[in-house]
Amino acid sequence: MGVERTIKEINERIKNGKAVVLTAEEVIEKVKEKGIEATAREVDVVTTGTFGPMCSSGVFLNFGHSSPRIKMQKVWLNNVPAYTGVAAVDAYIGATELPEDDPLNSDYPGEFRYGGGHVIEDLVARRPIRLKATAYGTDCYPRKEIETTITLDDINEAILFNPRNCYQNYNCAVNLSDRTIYTYMGTLKPNLGNANYSTSGQLSPLLKDPFFKTIGVGTRIFLGGGIGYVAWNGTQHFPSILKDENGNELCAAGGTLAVIGDLKKMSPKWLVGTSFRGYGATLTVGIGIPIPILNEEILYYAAKTDDELFAPIVDYSDAYPNRKPGNLGYVSYARLKSGKINVLGKDVPTAPLSSYPKARKIAYILKEWIIKGDFLLSEPVEALPNPHSGIKGKVLN
Amino acid sequence: MTEKKVVLKFSAQNADKPIIYHLVKDYDLIINILKASINPHKEGTMVLEISGDRYEEGISFLEQQGVSVLPIETEVVRNIERCTNCGACTVHCPTEALYIKRPSMEVEFDGEKCILCLMCLKICPVRAMEVKV
Numbered sequence: 001m002g003v004e005r006t007i008k009e010i011n012e013r014i015k016n017g018k019a020v021v022l023t024a025e026e027v028i029e030k031v032k033e034k035g036i037e038a039t040a041r042e043v044d045v046v047t048t049g050t051f052g053p054m055c056s057s058g059v060f061l062n063f064g065h066s067s068p069r070i071k072m073q074k075v076w077l078n079n080v081p082a083y084t085g086v087a088a089v090d091a092y093i094g095a096t097e098l099p100e101d102d103p104l105n106s107d108y109p110g111e112f113r114y115g116g117g118h119v120i121e122d123l124v125a126r127r128p129i130r131l132k133a134t135a136y137g138t139d140c141y142p143r144k145e146i147e148t149t150i151t152l153d154d155i156n157e158a159i160l161f162n163p164r165n166c167y168q169n170y171n172c173a174v175n176l177s178d179r180t181i182y183t184y185m186g187t188l189k190p191n192l193g194n195a196n197y198s199t200s201g202q203l204s205p206l207l208k209d210p211f212f213k214t215i216g217v218g219t220r221i222f223l224g225g226g227i228g229y230v231a232w233n234g235t236q237h238f239p240s241i242l243k244d245e246n247g248n249e250l251c252a253a254g255g256t257l258a259v260i261g262d263l264k265k266m267s268p269k270w271l272v273g274t275s276f277r278g279y280g281a282t283l284t285v286g287i288g289i290p291i292p293i294l295n296e297e298i299l300y301y302a303a304k305t306d307d308e309l310f311a312p313i314v315d316y317s318d319a320y321p322n323r324k325p326g327n328l329g330y331v332s333y334a335r336l337k338s339g340k341i342n343v344l345g346k347d348v349p350t351a352p353l354s355s356y357p358k359a360r361k362i363a364y365i366l367k368e369w370i371i372k373g374d375f376l377l378s379e380p381v382e383a384l385p386n387p388h389s390g391i392k393g394k395v396l397n
Numbered sequence: 398m399t400e401k402k403v404v405l406k407f408s409a410q411n412a413d414k415p416i417i418y419h420l421v422k423d424y425d426l427i428i429n430i431l432k433a434s435i436n437p438h439k440e441g442t443m444v445l446e447i448s449g450d451r452y453e454e455g456i457s458f459l460e461q462q463g464v465s466v467l468p469i470e471t472e473v474v475r476n477i478e479r480c481t482n483c484g485a486c487t488v489h490c491p492t493e494a495l496y497i498k499r500p501s502m503e504v505e506f507d508g509e510k511c512i513l514c515l516m517c518l519k520i521c522p523v524r525a526m527e528v529k530v
Contacts, residue, residue: 051481052483053522111519113524186485186520186522187489187519187520189488189489194488194489196485196488272479272481272523273523274522274523275522275523275524276522277519277520284481284522284523337499337500337502338499339497339499349488350488351484351485351486351487351488351489352483352484352485352497352502353483353484353485353522354483355481355482355483355484356482356484356502357482357501357502357503358481358482358483
C-alpha cells in the first residue's frame with residue numbers, strides 16, 4: 001500500500017509542530033535523491049508560488065456613508081473610474097481601468113503609466129487616494145457630488161476579488177512580423193527578436209496539481225502577502241492536457257482560479273501596479289498555494305521539473321490576434337529559463353514577465369507560515385472542473 | 398589623452414543640425430559614437446566617447462548650440478525596492494547591462510555597461526528603472 005494521508009491528519013501535524021513542508025523546488029531535489037515513495041512518506045505539504053502580471057484582478061470597496069448621504073452613480077479613484085453600479089457607496093476598481101483623459105494609444109505606443117492596478121497598489125500601500133463621485137440625488141440620498149481623500153484604513157471594506165488569476169500555464173509569445181509589436185506579453189521585437197513567457201514553471205501552483213485533486217473551492221492560499229481563498233474556478237477555466245504533434249501528453253494548461261481576500265491585510269510588496277507599453281495597465285499579483293501530499297500520485301505531479309513542463313510558442317503578430325489555431329511548437333520551462341530557445345530554426349533570446357525569484361520567495365514564506373502553525377490547510381468544499389470535464393472556450397460572434 | 402564618455406540630449410530644434418561635424422572639424426576632437434537615436438518627438442540622444450586637447454571648448458560649443466551635455470555616470474539607476482526581478486528588461490538591453498543571473502534567475506544591473514539608450518525605462522512593467530539627473 002502506498003502512502004495515504006488526509007488534510008485533517010496534516011493539520012494535526014502542523015498544530016503539533018511536526019509537519020514536514022518543502023517548497024516545490026526543494027521537493028524536486030528530495031524526489032531526485034530518495035524517489036517518490038520515500039518522499040511521499042516523509043513530506044506532508046509542498047508549497048508553490050507565482051508572481052506575475054494578472055489581468056482580471058480588482059477590489060470591491062465600501063467607502064462608508066457621507067453626511068448627507070450620496071448614492072454614487074459615477075466614481076473615480078485618483079482619476080481612474082471605478083464601477084459603482086453595485087450599491088450606494090460600493091464600487092469595484094478593476095486592474096486594467098484607465099483614466100478618462102489618458103492618451104491611450106493615440107501617441108502609439110502609449111505608456112499607460114497609471115491605471116486601476118496602480119490605484120490598488122496605492123490603496124494597499126496606504127497612500128492617500130483622491131475620491132470623486134457624482135450622483136443624481138434621491139430623497140434618501142440627496143447629495144449630488146463629493147470630492148475627498150481616503151486611505152485604506154478610512155473605508156469600511158476593501159476586498160480583493162480577482163475573477164481570473166493564477167493561469168495554469170501560458171503561451172511563450174513571439175513576433176513573426178517585421179515590425180515591433182506591443183502586447184500584454186511585453187514588447188516583442190520583429191522577426192523572432194525575443195520570446196517572452198510568464199509562468200514560474202516548476203514553482204507554479206496549478207502546474208503542480210494538473211487534475212485539481214487538492215486545489216478546489218475554499219482552498220486557503222497566500223494572496224498578495226496576506227491570506228486568501230480560492231473562491232471558484234477562474235473565468236476562462238478550460239483545463240486540459242497539452243499534447244505534442246505525436247499525441248504524447250506534455251503537461252497541463254488552461255486552468256485558472258478566482259481568488260478572494262482582505263486587501264487590508266495584504267502588502268504592496270505582493271500587489272504591484274504594472275504597465276505594458278502599447279497595451280495598458282494591470283496588476284502584478286503574488287499567489288502561493290499549498291499542496292497536501294495525500295498520496296504518491298499527488299507528489300508525482302507536485303515534483304514535476306522545468307524539464308517536464310512545457311509552454312506552447314505562439315505568434316502574437318498574427319496567430320494570436322486573429323485567433324488562428326495551432327502554434328509554433330512546445331518548449332520546456334528549463335529551456336525558456338536557459339535564456340535562449342530555438343524557434344523555426346532560429347536562436348531566440350527569452351525573457352520572463354513573471355518573477356521566478358519572487359515566486360520562490362512566496363513558496364518559502366508559505367512554508368514558514370505552515371511550519372510556524374500560522375496557516376492550516378483547508379478542505380476544498382467543492383472540486384473544480386478538471387481536464388476530464390472537457391470544458392472548451394466559446395467564440396464571440 | 399583620456400577619453401571622456403558623455404551623453405548628449407538634442408531638442409527637436411537642433412536634432413537635425415550637423416553639430417557633431419563641427420565638433421570634429423572645428424575643435425579637432427576624436428569621437429566615437431556609442432549610441433545615437435531620435436525618438437518620435439524628434440528629440441535625439443547620443444552617447445559619445447570624446448578625446449582631444451580642446452575637449453572643454455568642444456563642450457562649450459555643444460552647450461551654445463542648445464545641446465545638453467550630461468556625464469554618463471549619473472543616469473540610469475535601478476530602484477531595487479520596486480524591481481520585481483522579473484527579467485522583462487533583459488532581452489531589450491543592447492549591452493547586457495541588465496542580465497539574468499542563473500540559476501537564481503535574479504536580475505542584475507551593471508551600470509558600467511549602460512549606454513543610456515533608456516529602453517529599460519520603457520520596457521519595465523513596474524517602472525523600476527529611473528533616470529537620475
